Amino acid sequence: MKEPNQYLADTLKALRKERGWSLDACARETGVSKAMLGQIERGESSPTVATLWKIAGGFHTSLSTFLEPVPESHPGPLYRQTDALRRQPAGDGMLVAPLFPFEARFGFEMFELTLLPGYERLSDPHDRGVIEHVIVQGGEMELLLDGEWQRLGPGAAVRFHADRPHGYRNPGTEPAVFYNLIHYPGGS
Numbered sequence: 001m002k003e004p005n006q007y008l009a010d011t012l013k014a015l016r017k018e019r020g021w022s023l024d025a026c027a028r029e030t031g032v033s034k035a036m037l038g039q040i041e042r043g044e045s046s047p048t049v050a051t052l053w054k055i056a057g058g059f060h061t062s063l064s065t066f067l068e069p070v071p072e073s074h075p076g077p078l079y080r081q082t083d084a085l086r087r088q089p090a091g092d093g094m095l096v097a098p099l100f101p102f103e104a105r106f107g108f109e110m111f112e113l114t115l116l117p118g119y120e121r122l123s124d125p126h127d128r129g130v131i132e133h134v135i136v137q138g139g140e141m142e143l144l145l146d147g148e149w150q151r152l153g154p155g156a157a158v159r160f161h162a163d164r165p166h167g168y169r170n171p172g173t174e175p176a177v178f179y180n181l182i183h184y185p186g187g188s
Contacts (some may be wrong), residue, residue, distance in 0.1 A: 004087060008052075008066050009043040013061055016041075030058025048092040050121060061100035062184060064109040070101055082112045082119055093119030094168075099179075108183045113168075115141055116175045125162070129185035132162040139176035143171045152178075156188035 014039075016026050027034040031054050032047075040055075047055070049063075058062045068085075069120035071078055075137040078100070085097040085172045095114040102109035115121075122144065124132075134143060142149040143166030146162055152158065160166065162182065 004067070005043045005046055007068060008047075009041050011066055012037070012055065013041045015065075016060070021057075026058070030055045031130075032058070040089045047093050049096060051091070053123065057124060062182070064098045064101035064111075067096070068101055070082070070103050073103075086112070093170075101132065102173070102184070103113060106112045107186070108144040108181055110179065110181045112137075113178055113180050115168060115170035115178075117141075117170055117173050117175065120167065123162070123165065125164050126182075127184070128163050130162045131183045131185075132160055132166075133179075133181040133183070134158045134160075135179045135181075137177045137179060139170070139174050139180060140172050140174035142171060143167070 016023075021029065021039050023034045024033075026037050029128050030037070033049055036047070036051065037055075040047055052063055052066055055169075056066060059065075060188070074092060080099050082097040082099065086095050087117065093116040097112040098109065099112055100106075100108070100110040134152070136152045136154055138154055140151065140153050143158060144150075144162075144165070145158075146164075147170070149167075182188070
């Protein structure tokens with residue numbers, strides 16, 4: 001398996017070439033600077049989760065597309081271990097474990113996300129029809145929906161339309177861990 005930065009670099013370059021985009025066009029579509037995109041493609045930069053989301057949004061694809069390859073299809077169970085998957089892109093205050101990367105046949109991706117104390121992430125709207133499911137596993141966090149922060153504790157579960165602004169934050173002193181299943185309409 002490739003190192004995460006090399007996998008990201010190769011995937012970004014391949015998707016950009018597939019669409020026939022120059023770095024300038026890619027920067028316009030994603031809202032990420034041409035310089036940053038070039039650094040990512042050369043494996044010189046480890047972008048934050050926020051930057052990865054911008055890139056995924058510009059390509060109208062899932063976040064996990066840039067984190068790791070789709071698991072090989074096989075008839076048996078697929079076992080994953082969060083400790084082996086968890087990483088902290090670019091020293092961001094969010095740790096990401098792609099439990100089940102996006103597969104078109106299922107139409108979703110699923111993450112374990114850890115918000116470190118004090119972390120806040122405001123998310124731009126995803127593509128039309130994208131639905132997120134948040135299930136808090138440990139700690140306390142807040143979820144921004146319709147302009148209001150909602151406090152969520154262990155066991156809380158929320159489903160919402162992610163094609164509008166939303167956000168996540170941990171105002172506490174302990175990490176907050178939650179699962180996030182993101183469903184893409186039409187498996188796109």
